[in-house]
Amino acid sequence: MKLSLLAQAVLIPGLAAYVVNNGTQCSLYPESTTHSDRPVDDVPSIQEAFELCGTNGTVTFTQGTFHINTVLRTTNLLNCNVNVQGNLVWGTNVPYWLSHSINVGLQNQSTAWLFGGTNVVLNGAGGSFNGNGQTWYTQNQNNSNQPGRPITITFSNSKNLLVENLQILQPQFWATFITYSQNVTMRNIVVNATSIDEWGTVNTDGTDTWNSQDILLENWTVQNGDDCIAAKGNTTNLHVRNVTCYQGNGMTIGSVGQYLHKPDYVENVLFEDVTLIDSTDGAYIKTWQGQVQGQTSNGDAGGGGSGYVRNVTFRNFDVTNVALPIQITQCIYSENAAKTCDTSKMQISNITWQNFTGTTRYNIAASLHCAKSHPCPAIFFQNVNLTSVNATKGLQLYNTTLRNEVFQCANIKNQNTTSGIGCNHWAPNNFGQSVTMNVQ
Numbered sequence: 029m030k031l032s033l034l035a036q037a038v039l040i041p042g043l044a045a046y047v048v049n050n051g052t053q054c055s056l057y058p059e060s061t062t063h064s065d066r067p068v069d070d071v072p073s074i075q076e077a078f079e080l081c082g083t084n085g086t087v088t089f090t091q092g093t094f095h096i097n098t099v100l101r102t103t104n105l106l107n108c109n110v111n112v113q114g115n116l117v118w119g120t121n122v123p124y125w126l127s128h129s130i131n132v133g134l135q136n137q138s139t140a141w142l143f144g145g146t147n148v149v150l151n152g153a154g155g156s157f158n159g160n161g162q163t164w165y166t167q168n169q170n171n172s173n174q175p176g177r178p179i180t181i182t183f184s185n186s187k188n189l190l191v192e193n194l195q196i197l198q199p200q201f202w203a204t205f206i207t208y209s210q211n212v213t214m215r216n217i218v219v220n221a222t223s224i225d226e227w228g229t230v231n232t233d234g235t236d237t238w239n240s241q242d243i244l245l246e247n248w249t250v251q252n253g254d255d256c257i258a259a260k261g262n263t264t265n266l267h268v269r270n271v272t273c274y275q276g277n278g279m280t281i282g283s284v285g286q287y288l289h290k291p292d293y294v295e296n297v298l299f300e301d302v303t304l305i306d307s308t309d310g311a312y313i314k315t316w317q318g319q320v321q322g323q324t325s326n327g328d329a330g331g332g333g334s335g336y337v338r339n340v341t342f343r344n345f346d347v348t349n350v351a352l353p354i355q356i357t358q359c360i361y362s363e364n365a366a367k368t369c370d371t372s373k374m375q376i377s378n379i380t381w382q383n384f385t386g387t388t389r390y391n392i393a394a395s396l397h398c399a400k401s402h403p404c405p406a407i408f409f410q411n412v413n414l415t416s417v418n419a420t421k422g423l424q425l426y427n428t429t430l431r432n433e434v435f436q437c438a439n440i441k442n443q444n445t446t447s448g449i450g451c452n453h454w455a456p457n458n459f460g461q462s463v464t465m466n467v468q
Contacts, residue, residue, distance in 0.1 A: 086109040108145060116156070119160070148189050172325065180200060194214075208240065214243075221251065254276055264294070299343065312356065315337070342380070356404065436453035
């Protein structure tokens with residue numbers, strides 16, 4: 029419903045919430061304020077505000093709680109500023125979201141809000157997104173990639189996009205996704221996915237990038253149960269800096285090489301000034317095997333894709349109690365089919381871990397297995413200093429005969445020349461990303 033600036037806020041029956049429109053300025057007010065705080069859907073008026081002010085205008089979510097009970101699609105914005113002063117809370121009608129969330133074209137993923145445009149600023153200062161994720165963590169019961177389980181917000185087909193000062197609490201699935209976009213900056217971002225029951229927060233990535241270039245992600249704090257930040261296929265010129273991750277899986281390249289006829293290329297990626305605390309993984313690269321598997325631990329089929337990962341640097345990492353700080357695996361999600369694990373068609377090259385220090389949960393610092401089909405050239409360690417928590421306390425390691433920190437390697441071309449890696453153990457081709465015990 030459209031109101032002039034001087035008009036009273038009158039609600040039109042059948043239309044949730046209301047918009048105050050003054051030329052190119054649109055201010056949104058939550059419907060719950062006029063309905064005894066009942067969670068009436070605010071999406072119709074949100075859509076109206078973007079239609080009125082999405083080009084050369086400003087859309088402001090004023091203070092209060094906005095209920096997002098149905099899908100949002102605000103695309104093709106142009107020269108638009110979006111201010112989030114209120115709190116956006118997503119509804120928990122699981123059957124609705126499973127059948128109505130918007131497909132994003134990758135794997136079986138979908139989103140609750142598809143957002144995009146050119147020369148757009150989304151400023152979350154003072155407000156927040158709340159995905160009501162506990163409903164999903166409990167319903168999903170630690171299963172991966174449930175079709176229809178929605179990403180909170182996807183930034184798609186965007187150019188010159190700035191997202192800043194945004195809190196995303198309890199995301200339903202991935203908190204954010206950047207796809208088919210160029211020149212995107214996301215800074216001062218907080219993501220928190222925490223479960224209060226026996227089920228974990230699987231698939232609550234802070235963000236994933238895909239088919240995008242020229243991306244800057246800076247000043248993030250993430251607590252979750254999956255990748256903190258992940259660069260997926262066809263990500264180019266990604267810079268990630270000043271990030272703190274609690275739990276979760278750290279900084280990731282991948283997974284890539286999932287689709288037989290869709291090559292993945294990832295290059296020119298820098299992760300720097302990263303702190304990881306109590307994480308499962310630290311800084312790792314994961315590709316699919318070279319043969320298609322119909323069923324995998326990822327919840328969908330995959331493998332056989334070609335392409336490369338190159339020119340990637342993980343620099344200035346401080347890790348505390350991380351189970352597997354450094355890894356290359358070319359058999360992700362198919363570890364049980366070890367006979368196909370050395371068949372990957374993805375070439376990994378020119379990868380550096382630099383100034384990488386801290387403590388490991390077990391006795392393993394790194395597992396680097398490059399596929400026999402594509403041994404890795406130009407893999408480098410520079411000032412990598414990792415020690416198990418027990419060793420720092422002078423305690424014995426348990427359930428192992430190994431007394432030194434394990435750096436396990438396989439099929440690294442420059443392993444014994446210029447790598448700088450103190451390889452002292454063979455890396456199995458099906459070594460998983462989740463380590464739960466000392467290497468024997």
